[in-house]
Amino acid sequence: MEGTADFEATLEGLLSRRARIVGPTVWAAAQPDPRPVISFAGGLPDIPSLPAGELERAVRAVLERERKEALEYGGTYGPYPLRVAVAERSSRIEGVPVAVDQVIISSGSAHGIGNLCEVLLDVGDVVLAESPNFPGSLRTFRSFGAELVAIPLDADGLRVDAVEEALRQLDAEGRRPKLLYTIPNHQNPAGCTMSLARRERLVQLAKEWGFLILEDDAYGELWFDAPPPPSLFALSGGTHVVKVNSFSKIIATGLRLGWTLGPAPLVARMAAIRYDMGTSPFLGRVVAEMIRSGDLDRHVERLRGIYRRKLERMEEALRRYCAPYCRWERPRGGFFLWLALREGIDAREVAIEANHRGVLVGAGAAFFADGRPTNHLRLAFSYVDYEDIEEGVHRLAEAIEAVASRSRGS
Numbered sequence: 001m002e003g004t005a006d007f008e009a010t011l012e013g014l015l016s017r018r019a020r021i022v023g024p025t026v027w028a029a030a031q032p033d034p035r036p037v038i039s040f041a042g043g044l045p046d047i048p049s050l051p052a053g054e055l056e057r058a059v060r061a062v063l064e065r066e067r068k069e070a071l072e073y074g075g076t077y078g079p080y081p082l083r084v085a086v087a088e089r090s091s092r093i094e095g096v097p098v099a100v101d102q103v104i105i106s107s108g109s110a111h112g113i114g115n116l117c118e119v120l121l122d123v124g125d126v127v128l129a130e131s132p133n134f135p136g137s138l139r140t141f142r143s144f145g146a147e148l149v150a151i152p153l154d155a156d157g158l159r160v161d162a163v164e165e166a167l168r169q170l171d172a173e174g175r176r177p178k179l180l181y182t183i184p185n186h187q188n189p190a191g192c193t194m195s196l197a198r199r200e201r202l203v204q205l206a207k208e209w210g211f212l213i214l215e216d217d218a219y220g221e222l223w224f225d226a227p228p229p230p231s232l233f234a235l236s237g238g239t240h241v242v243k244v245n246s247f248s249k250i251i252a253t254g255l256r257l258g259w260t261l262g263p264a265p266l267v268a269r270m271a272a273i274r275y276d277m278g279t280s281p282f283l284g285r286v287v288a289e290m291i292r293s294g295d296l297d298r299h300v301e302r303l304r305g306i307y308r309r310k311l312e313r314m315e316e317a318l319r320r321y322c323a324p325y326c327r328w329e330r331p332r333g334g335f336f337l338w339l340a341l342r343e344g345i346d347a348r349e350v351a352i353e354a355n356h357r358g359v360l361v362g363a364g365a366a367f368f369a370d371g372r373p374t375n376h377l378r379l380a381f382s383y384v385d386y387e388d389i390e391e392g393v394h395r396l397a398e399a400i401e402a403v404a405s406r407s408r409g410s
C-alpha cells in the first residue's frame with residue numbers, strides 16, 4: 001500500500017506534460033482583504049451597477065417560457081438561442097453579417113481562448129503575443145507548450161512593423177507562427193487601442209503568412225467618446241481571425257460566459273473538441289433574454305458613462321498628487337490606466353508601499369512574459385468606489401514619494 005508521500009511521487013510520474021508545464025499553483029479569486037483597502041488592482045466591473053434586476057427579470061422569463069430546454073443538456077456549441085442573439089447583435093456591432101455557425105459560447109473568454117488553443121497548438125508551436133499582456137492568456141499558451149514571441153506595443157497598439165520583423169526572423173529559421181494574440185481595444189494592461197491602419201496591415205500579414213489572429217475583445221464595447229476602429233474580425237472578410245468576447249465585463253464575471261466568433265469550420269472544430277457538454281443552457285438563455293429585451297445594450301450604455309467618470313476622477317487626482325512622478329496616455333475605454341513612473345522609481349516597491357497604505361495596484365512586471373523589471377503600474381479604475389478614487393491616488397502618491405526619496409538617498 002502506498003502512503004501519501006509515495007503517492008505524491010507516483011502522481012508526479014503520472015501527470016500529463018500540460019499539468020507539469022502549468023505546475024501546482026491553483027488560481028483562485030482573491031480573498032477579500034480583511035483591511036478596508038482601496039483596490040485599483042483587479043480588472044473587475046463596478047459593483048453598484050451590476051444588473052441584478054435585469055438578470056432577475058430574465059431568469060423569470062426563461063423559467064416561465066422555456067423551462068425544459070433551459071434545464072436540460074445543451075450542446076458543445078453552447079445554447080442555441082444565445083448563439084442566435086449573439087449572431088444578430090454581433091452583426092450590428094461588427095458591421096458585417098455574422099451567421100449562427102460562426103458563434104460558439106464559452107465559459108468566459110478565458111475558456112474560449114483555451115478551447116481555440118486545444119484545436120491549434122502543439123508543443124513547440126510559435127505564438128506571437130503583444131507585450132505587455134494579460135497574464136492569464138500567456139499562461140494558457142504556455143500550458144500547451146507554445147513558444148511565445150513578445151511583440152512590443154506603443155500608443156497606437158501592436159507594433160505591426162515588429163510583427164513583420166518577427167515573421168522574417170522566424171522564416172529565416174524555417175519557422176512560422178500559428179497564432180498572433182492581440183487585445184486591440186483598450187488593452188489590458190496598457191490601455192491603448194490599435195489604429196485602423198495597423199489593423200488592416202495585420203490582417204494582410206495573417207493572410208500572406210498563413211497564421212491566425214486571436215483577437216481578444218474583452219473591453220471593446222466599453223468605449224468612452226467614440227467606438228474603436230472596426231475589429232480585425234470585421235476587416236478579415238471571414239478568414240484568419242478568431243475573436244473572443246466576454247460577458248464578464250459588460251454583465252458580471254460570475255456568469256462565466258463569453259462568446260467566440262470565427263470562420264465556421266474552425267468554430268466547428270472548437271465545438272468538436274469539447275468534452276464539457278457545453279456551457280450552461282440555463283444561464284445562456286438568461287443572457288439571450290437580456291440581449292433580446294434590449295437590457296444588455298442599455299446596460300452597456302450606462303457602463304460607458306460610469307467608467308468614463310471614474311477615469312476622469314482618477315486622472316484629476318493623478319494630476320493633483322502624482323504629476324511630478326509619472327506620465328500616462330489616456331485610455332479611450334476599458335478598465336485600465338497604465339502609469340509609467342519616472343525612471344529610477346521601482347514599481348514593485350511602490351506597489352508594496354501602497355499596499356502598506358491600504359491601496360492595491362498591479363505592478364507592471366506581472367504583465368510581461370519574461371517578468372522583466374518595468375517602471376509601470378496598472379491602475380484599474382473600474383472596481384473602486386467613485387468616492388474612494390481621490391483618497392486612493394493620494395495614498396499612492398505618498399507611496400511613490402516614499403520610494404523616490406529612498407532611491408534618492410541610496
Ligand SMILES: Cc1ncc(COP(=O)(O)O)c(C=O)c1O
Binds near residue numbers: 188247248
Ligand atoms: C484581456 C482579457 N481577456 C480575457 C479575460 C478573461 O475574462 P473572462 O474569462 O472572465 O471572460 C480577461 C479577464 O480579466 C482579460 O482582461
